Every structure is written in structure tokens, then in C-alpha cells.
Amino acid sequence: MALLRLATTLLGLVVIICHLTPTARAGIGYFWHVTDFHYDANLTGAGDGSCGNGLNKKNGLVGNNNNQQGHQNQHVVERFGSYRCDSTWQLVVSAVQAMKSITGEDIEFLLWTGDSAARWMAAPGDDGKSRVHDAVSAVSLLIRRYFPGTAVYPVVGGADVWPRGQTSFGNTAQPYHELANLWRVWLPPEAEATFKKGGYYVIEQARLQLHLIALNTNYYSEVNHATAENDDMDPGGQFAWFESILLKARRRRGTVYIFGHVPPGIYERHYSRQALHWFQDRFNRKYLNMVQSYSDVIAGQFFGHAHTDSFRVIYDDNGRPISWILLAPAVSPREPGLAEGTGPNNPAIRLIKFNTNDGQVLDYSQYYLNLTEANAIGRAEWRRAYNFTQLYKMPDVNPIALHNVAAAMLTHPNVFQNYYTVNHMLRDGLPYCGSLCRQVHFCSATQIDYADYDDCIVTALMASSRSKASSWKNHFTSTCWRLILLVIPFQFVLGNKQL
Known part of the structure; x- marks a missing residue:
């Protein structure tokens, strides 16, 4: 009898404990989005004026940093890098350590959207291939070291293949086989097979009812001469494969995250008469049509490449917002070299909060490193720059919320100033943004x-x-x-x- 009373008491305690356990976390998950490490093995962190092997000098950045934050000179010990250059190894390590410190391995997965190698020019007698491979390998091993039990999903950036950005539609096997060997620990056999074929894959997470679609958008890049000089509408067969995955998700009543390196649309920091396009026009229209057709299953799109903190809203034919894209800022502080005068950023990493039941993105926290301060004190103190829901006073991340933020950028100066500040990741000395500049940001965000x-x-x-x-x-x-x-x-x- 005593044993029965004891068992009953214990059962009651278990029930009470289960009810006292917070239910708010049920169905809540987190994942990191990190992009554009651009690790330059030639940087020692001692104020390297050459920024690796000359690409920065070619772009007029070396020795002319009057517009850069901190106005650092070559005699400053720049352990964590310079606004003139790509990432030192110390900066890359500090970013990965910060992710581990903030969340540990208590995340669902990590999205890594490409460009791990620096943007050097090849040295005389050096085709750059081995240097690219060594850089990607070093960053891959670093992530494995700090996140040994975490699912990591990488994509191919333009700087991760050689020649840079030239993803051929005819001979894709060699670069992707080498990367597949590096990333085999993270890719199941089915994903590895399609990755070797064309640099793309899907991860089907049955527990989350979520399909993670990794696209190789280097095929569609405006600077990819191999595809630009050919009229093939589906290089690598990726679009056909992409639609088959979207259709499968719809039939299974699942949801989809799409992630890649080069985003569709327009670069928002380029204010000249000629807009800077990311995709070739035919691919841009095809991608947009695909997203419009399957917006009911697409829960989010995540890209890098631009180095800026921004977003895009996609509309249906009636002007209703139906999907969105988040562009994450880079770990590399150097301006992307995509257009003159666009300026550098503070290094950044992004933590995303989502509903594991339906894939709905609930919020994200953007972390950054004040590079001038880090070099001055000799240690990297990564801080939270902002929360999306707090900064923009929105309930969560959804197409209507981002549409409202974009609209407010033109009518509420404080909203635009908040956006413009984080777009440059809290860099000091931001250039003045007049009416045309603001309009370019708005049109880029709302018109892909x-x-x-x-x-x-x-x-x-x-x-x-x-x-x-x-x-x-x-x-x-x-x-x-x-x-x-x-x-x-x-x-x-x-x-x-x-x-």
C-alpha cells in the first residue's frame, strides 16, 4: 500500500513537473546563418598594406582608406583585420568561437552560404586553385572543430571555385567533387550525389517537415561568362531539379528553406544610372517565377554575397507580398568590390529563431564585431547589434511585415536610418544617403x-x-x-x- 502511495505521489510530481516546464520553447528552434568569411592566408594581422596578393590594390583600397572606419594605418597591429582587406585567420576563428559561445551546439543546424576564400588575384605562376582549396578546407575544419555534432549545410560561393565565379555548365564535376570530399561529413549520400553533379542538394528533415534546398546560384551570376555566353536556360539541370523538390514539398504538405550564395535582384548600394544586377536577366526572371509559383511552401530564403544587411520582398501579380529573402552581412569587413564607394562593414554573424513545426521565421538576432575596438584592445568582443522584431516593431519575419518595413523607409526617417545603419553593420562615418539613395534601397527591397x-x-x-x-x-x-x-x-x- 505504501509503495502504491509512493508511486502515485511520484506520478503526480512527474505530471506537475511536465506542466511547469515552459511550453514556449516547444516548437522553437535556432540556426546560424554565416557567410563570406573570405579568409586571406596572406594576412598576418600586423597591418598588411598589401591585403593579400594585390586585388585590393587593384581596386584602389590600399593606402587610401580616408573613408574607412577608424582610419587605420599600416603601423597599427590589426590582429582581427582591416576595413581595407578580407579576413585574417584570427577574425575567422573569433567569428566561429562567438557562435559557439552564444548558443553552444543547441541549434538545429548551421547555414553557411559560401565565399570562404579571399578575393586575391593569382600570383605570377600561380593559378590560385590550390590557395582557394586550402582556404575552404581551413574554414571547414574550423567549423567541424567547434560544431562537431551539428548539422552544417554549406553552399558554393564564387570565391570557392577557380577561376573565381566561373561555374561551367559543361564540366562541373571536378570542383564539386573536391568540395564534396571536404563536406562529406555533413552531406548524406543523396545530397552528395547531386552536389557532385552540379553543386546543389536538398536536405529533407523529416522531424521538422522541412526541406533545405541548397542552390548553386553561381550558374546564374551576371559575371559568370561560361553561362552568359550560352543560351542554355537551365545550366546544370538545376531549375528542373529545384521545381521537382518544391513540388514534392507541396505534395507532402511540408515547407522549404532556400539558401544560396549569389541572390537574385539588384545591389542596393549602387546608385549610378545603371543598376548592378546579381543574376543574368533570364535567370532572374525564371527564379522569380519559380518562387511566385511555389510561395505557399517556401518559408524563407537566405543568401549572402552582397556583404550587406538587407532584405527583399516578392509579390504576386496583384501586388500582394507572398515571400521574402534575407541577405546576411559578411564576416569579411572589406567592401565587396562590386561597385565603387560602397564601403566596408563590421564583421557579422546571424542567429535565426524559427518555429520547428511549420518553418515560420519568428525573429533573428544580428551580432557584429567593432573591428576598430577589437584591434585596439587586442580581443574580439562580439555583441548583438539588434533584434529584427524589436528594431522594426514587427511581430515576426513574414512578407507583409517586410513590406511594411520597406514602405516605412520612405515615410518614416527614423525607420530608414535604423535600416541604413544596420545595412552597413554599425560602421562609423556612413556616407549621407539622399532621396535617390533612399529610393534605390526601397526599389531594391521591393522589386526583384x-x-x-x-x-x-x-x-x-x-x-x-x-x-x-x-x-x-x-x-x-x-x-x-x-x-x-x-x-x-x-x-x-x-x-x-x-x-
Whole structure:
């Protein structure tokens, strides 16, 4: 009898404990998104003026850092790197250590969206291939060391193959076989097979009902001459494969995350008359059509490459926001070299919170390293820059929320200033962003199709022109009335004198 009472008491305690256990975490998961390490093995951290092997010098960055944060010189010990250059090994290690310190291995997975090698030019007699392989290998081993039990899902960046960014549609096997050997520990056999074929794969997480689609968007890049000079609409057969995975997810009532290196759309920091396109036009339209057709199963899209903290909203034919893209800033502090004067960033890593039941992204926390401070004190102190929901006062990350943020960027100066500051990852000395600059950011965020982007810019310029003309007309009319009101009394006085 005593044993029965004891068993009953223990059962009651178990029930109470289960009810007291917070249920808020049930269905809540986290994953890291890290991108663009750009590790340069030639940097010693001692103020290397050459930034590796000359690419930075070619772009006019060396010895001309008056516009860079901190105005560091070659005599400063830059242990964690420079705004003029790509990442030192100390910076790469500190980023991975920060991820481990913040979450441990209590994450569902880690998305790694490419460009682990630096953007050097090849040295005389060196084709760069071995240097690229060594850099990717070093970062891969580092991540394995700090996250030995974590699922890591990498994608191919333009700097991870040689020649840089040139992903051929005809002979894809060699570079992907080498990368597959590095990443075999993370890729199941089915994923490894498609990766060797064309650098893409899918991870089907049955427990989460989530399909993680890793795309090789180097095929579609504007700077990929191998595909630009060929009229093939589906290099590597990736689009056909992509649609088959989306269709499978729909039939299984699952959800999909899409991640890759080069994003679709427009670069938001390029303000000249000619927009900087990421994809070749035909691929950009095809990707956009694919997302519009399967937006019901796509729970999120994650890309790197731009080095900026930004987002994109995708709409249906009726103008309803139906999907979104998050662009994560880089670990590398150096400006991406994609356009003149775009400026560097502080190094960054991103932690994403999501609902494991349906894939809905609930929030994300952006972490950064103040590079000037880190070099001055000799240690890396990674801090949280912001929370998405707190910064923008939105309930979670969804198409309507991001649409509202984009709209507010044009009507609420404080919203745009918040966005613009984190877009550069809290770098000091940001350039002034006038009306055209703000409009480019808005149009880039809301118009992925190139023709629609151009229309967005033209509409804004015309509206601005009409506003200026109207303002001038109102000013002219007001001035005329003032003159009339001044003349009337004199007329009255003169008239009385004549009488």
C-alpha cells in the first residue's frame, strides 16, 4: 500500500513537473546563418598594406582608406583585420568561437552560404586553385572543430571555385567533387550525389517537415561568362531539379528553406544610372517565377554575397507580398568590390529563431564585431547589434511585415536610418544617403525583376521632379501675391494723392 502511495505521489510530481516546464520553447528552434568569411592566408594581422596578393590594390583600397572606419594605418597591429582587406585567420576563428559561445551546439543546424576564400588575384605562376582549396578546407575544419555534432549545410560561393565565379555548365564535376570530399561529413549520400553533379542538394528533415534546398546560384551570376555566353536556360539541370523538390514539398504538405550564395535582384548600394544586377536577366526572371509559383511552401530564403544587411520582398501579380529573402552581412569587413564607394562593414554573424513545426521565421538576432575596438584592445568582443522584431516593431519575419518595413523607409526617417545603419553593420562615418539613395534601397527591397526596378526608380524621379516643379510654382505664385499685396497699398496712396 505504501509503495502504491509512493508511486502515485511520484506520478503526480512527474505530471506537475511536465506542466511547469515552459511550453514556449516547444516548437522553437535556432540556426546560424554565416557567410563570406573570405579568409586571406596572406594576412598576418600586423597591418598588411598589401591585403593579400594585390586585388585590393587593384581596386584602389590600399593606402587610401580616408573613408574607412577608424582610419587605420599600416603601423597599427590589426590582429582581427582591416576595413581595407578580407579576413585574417584570427577574425575567422573569433567569428566561429562567438557562435559557439552564444548558443553552444543547441541549434538545429548551421547555414553557411559560401565565399570562404579571399578575393586575391593569382600570383605570377600561380593559378590560385590550390590557395582557394586550402582556404575552404581551413574554414571547414574550423567549423567541424567547434560544431562537431551539428548539422552544417554549406553552399558554393564564387570565391570557392577557380577561376573565381566561373561555374561551367559543361564540366562541373571536378570542383564539386573536391568540395564534396571536404563536406562529406555533413552531406548524406543523396545530397552528395547531386552536389557532385552540379553543386546543389536538398536536405529533407523529416522531424521538422522541412526541406533545405541548397542552390548553386553561381550558374546564374551576371559575371559568370561560361553561362552568359550560352543560351542554355537551365545550366546544370538545376531549375528542373529545384521545381521537382518544391513540388514534392507541396505534395507532402511540408515547407522549404532556400539558401544560396549569389541572390537574385539588384545591389542596393549602387546608385549610378545603371543598376548592378546579381543574376543574368533570364535567370532572374525564371527564379522569380519559380518562387511566385511555389510561395505557399517556401518559408524563407537566405543568401549572402552582397556583404550587406538587407532584405527583399516578392509579390504576386496583384501586388500582394507572398515571400521574402534575407541577405546576411559578411564576416569579411572589406567592401565587396562590386561597385565603387560602397564601403566596408563590421564583421557579422546571424542567429535565426524559427518555429520547428511549420518553418515560420519568428525573429533573428544580428551580432557584429567593432573591428576598430577589437584591434585596439587586442580581443574580439562580439555583441548583438539588434533584434529584427524589436528594431522594426514587427511581430515576426513574414512578407507583409517586410513590406511594411520597406514602405516605412520612405515615410518614416527614423525607420530608414535604423535600416541604413544596420545595412552597413554599425560602421562609423556612413556616407549621407539622399532621396535617390533612399529610393534605390526601397526599389531594391521591393522589386526583384529588373524592368520593375527600373520603373520604380523612374516613377520616383518623376514624382520628385513634379514635386520640385510644384514647389517652384507654389513659390512663384506666393511671391507674386506678396508683390501684389505690397503694390496695392502704394496704388491706393497714389490714387488718393491724384484725387
